[in-house]
Amino acid sequence: MELSSEDCLHDPVGQLPPEISSEIFILCLDDYPDLQAQSCPTLLLTVCRAWAAVALATPALWRRMRVAARYAGRTPFQERIMHAWFQRAGTSPLSLCLEGSWTRENTEIVREYATRIEELETKFTISSPLTVLIREGELPALKTLKLWGGFSTNEAVEVLRTLPHLVECTFDALRFRTPFDGAAPLVHFNMQHFHVGGVGDILQGINMPNLATLSLSTQFVALAQLVSFLRRSTPPLRDVLLGWHELGAPVVAMQAQLVNECCSLLPMLQTLEVIVDRINALSILTVLADSAHLVPNLCTLTVRLHDWSPTAAVVEFYEQLLAVVLARRSTLRKIRVFHAEAGSTDSSPVQTVIGTLQVLDGLDVRVEDGKTRDSTDSDTDPDASVEY
Structure with a gap:
């Protein structure tokens, strides 16, 4: 419910400079806010005119979102909301967590803003339309990627090859013991944080000379492969x-x-x-x-x-x-x-x-x-x- 005019006069947030209010609003967000009206930041628009004005003038409130595609076809209502958020974000880089049934049709809105996507978290196979966006090099600004899906070693290496500007990457579920069959390991110069679950032979297919964080968690790690990776890459871990x-x-x-x-x-x-x-x-x-x-x-x-x-x-x-x-x-x-x-x-x-x-x-x-x-x-x- 919107605050009354009298309540707004006594609103402590309303007495703050707009830039301070903006910072407070940003701290209220989840990592990936939902698009629903009852969640922040959309909820902030319903409190009072002063809060709505601050929220709409804060691009950082709208640059991160979680979107669940519930239908295989296009959903105009959801697309309108996404467009509104993207426009409110101004020129800010975008951070998206994409869930659900993303098809070629409902992926078009993501493709439209692909050059602004800096962070992406998603759960799909190598052949899904969203993953195809990655493989075709349509995310040139992407710096952080979290993929949750059953990728083979070679598929994961190819994803890294198309994203040379990645700084942080997570592969949650590489398929076990899928051998690397490339002629030479991929050298990824910008990777600083690399996290893998289900290791397989991924270490045989990559060199990361600037790596600061390495996480090979909850599955068997071949120590000889790790040593070989460290010898080749000499990273400052x-x-x-x-x-x-x-x-x-x-x-x-x-x-x-x-x-x-x-x-x-x-x-x-x-x-x-x-x-x-x-x-x-x-x-x-x-x-x-x-x-x-x-x-x-x-x-x-x-x-x-x-x-x-x-x-x-x-x-x-x-x-x-x-x-x-x-x-x-x-x-x-x-x-x-x-x-x-x-x-x-x-x-x-x-x-x-x-x-x-x-x-x-x-x-x-x-x-x-x-x-x-x-x-x-x-x-x-x-x-x-x-x-x-």
Whole structure:
């Protein structure tokens, strides 16, 4: 309901300079606001004339949107709303999250504004009309891409080839073990943040010499392929998440030589997170403890153990973790350990080692297992948000 004239006189937002009100309105938005009238920013137009004037004069309010195509054909009403938002955004770059049934017909409005799209998140196959826009090079301004769909390694490499200006890219579900059959890896000079779920052989098909963040999460990572990628690319990686976790597969112990070489190729690394079994976690911790000159800038270490271990093995893990901390006291500032199994840390010997870690000056330590994680509010605990 629109505010009365008397209410508007006492509206604290209405007393602010328009540029401050604009910033407040922007902070009210979701990452990708819906087009519905009951959601911001459209809702702001219904409060009072002063709020509506500020909202319409703030292009940044209208540059991001989530659109669900509910019908295979064109939907004039939805297109009119999209046109209105695009026009209110002025010349601002666009950020779109596109869901639903996008066909050749209802993709035309996206094509019309394609040169202004800077961020795109969508879930489709390689042959869908929206993906065709990408493959045909019709998104020249695109810098951030999140694709949720079953792409093969070669299809993913071709997407990267058509988008040389990408700075951040996420492939959520590459198909497993699809070999790269290109003559030579693609060199992508602008990529700084690369996130992949379902790795396959994607690392064989790319070089990224300016990469700062690499996330290969929740699926099996071939360590030899990772080492080869690091050798070829020599990226200045600062943040790495690696998943050595394949459901139902037997544990394959990492070769110590490869672990050493991998660490030697990460001289600028500051944050390391691994999803791993206990045996390979010990291999990683041993290298970090015995070779403190490798990964010399490491300040945050997170280990997510996805398998069950007897008490003696858990004690061994924490003793090795303590050795890492003692070897890296000058740089290591944060330790996070998550156990998939409830009660993994209940025994007295385990608690003794954890207690030693927690009293060290300058070190922030958090340990959780399935039991403590169930009682944690993930909305207030960002470290508890990753699932096994």
